[in-house]
Amino acid sequence: DADKLFGRADIEFEIAVLEAPNMLFELIEFSHNRDVPISNMLVQGPGMTHTCFQTPEEFSGYDRFEQAGAEILSRGDGPVDLLGQGVTYAYAYDPEGNMIELEQLDFERLGENAKKPAWLDQGLTMWMTQVALVTHDIERLTDYYAKIMDFDPYREAAIANRVTFDDTTDIDNVALKVTWFRMDPRAKTMEFWQYDNPKTTEFVGNRLSTALGYSYSIEVGDIQAEYARMADLGVDFVSEPVLLGEFWQVYANDIDGNVFSLRQAVDPNSPYSVPQLEL
Structure with a gap:
């Protein structure tokens, strides 16, 4: 399921989740990235x-x-x-x-x-x-x-x-x-x-869902419906929604190639669902 979600075979990763009062901040280490060089992000992007x-x-x-x-x-x-x-x-x-x-x-x-x-x-x-x-x-x-x-x-x-x-x-x-x-x-x-x-340059292509750097998630109430609606609008998804752990999830690339995901908690009362975080 993780291979399908991230669009890569034989995926191996570790994840740590930090809970802020209003959001979750996930840190993911993929084994294939361990030797990838790192550098400071440019303020001007892209x-x-x-x-x-x-x-x-x-x-x-x-x-x-x-x-x-x-x-x-x-x-x-x-x-x-x-x-x-x-x-x-x-x-x-x-x-x-x-x-x-x-x-x-x-x-x-x-x-x-x-x-x-x-x-x-x-x-x-x-x-x-x-x-x-x-x-x-x-x-x-x-x-x-x-x-x-x-x-x-x-x-x-x-x-x-x-x-x-x-x-x-x-x-x-x-x-x-x-x-x-x-x-x-x-x-x-x-x-x-x-x-x-300085001028922001154009990024060409799609970033990988496992690439170093940032991606973000939007929590939705019905991931299957949102997946179908956004696919009809031309959103480029990596896969269909996948059940992994406590969430249904699916990754996508926006028109600039940025990585984002949709997610839906299996249990709507999960303490890790955003509405519950803010109670």
Whole structure:
């Protein structure tokens, strides 16, 4: 079943799952990747360049990752006050070159519109918020996801001549476009970036589902129905849905060749199903 799911014969892998208050973060080691060279991801992509961890300012994720040995990419001695609105930002690399975004929230500065997550009262001080796909053609990728997800982005922006963005990305005169899709009423987001300076190059072909780097999953209520609907829309699936462990799963490539998967918990009340994580 795993061979079918990942599209590779004689697959061998180990998996560790970290449970955030609102998402699962899976680390998978495939035996055939053990000798593959690693390098730091480029900020300007292309591909899925990072996921984001948020914390309250007083439990700074920046400090915690730096103390754990993360290589900070952003300039300066601390996270960047990007917009002056109560959130500081930084990019960093883990030991394998995967990029992560770190956001620190000052709830007092954010004011009435900032709702503290309920899990803070349980002592859970770090959570995940988004995945970022960097593309050479943001309109094309946005239209693709609006079609397969059947809803539109909620926000778009063009950014240039902003020193704080230069500091965050460690790129002089950075210029980019960005689109955001809201995935739930709280903070889960898919964000798409197209860098104009430096220019995001086009990735040709499909990334393998077992390749080093990032992929992401969308949990669905009826995976067979979603598989059929998306296949009719032209989504390129690796296989049919496969039952593996506690989830039905299927991998796919989007129009840019990025890897993503659909999954459905066998038990809708599974503690590892996203709706249960957020209770």
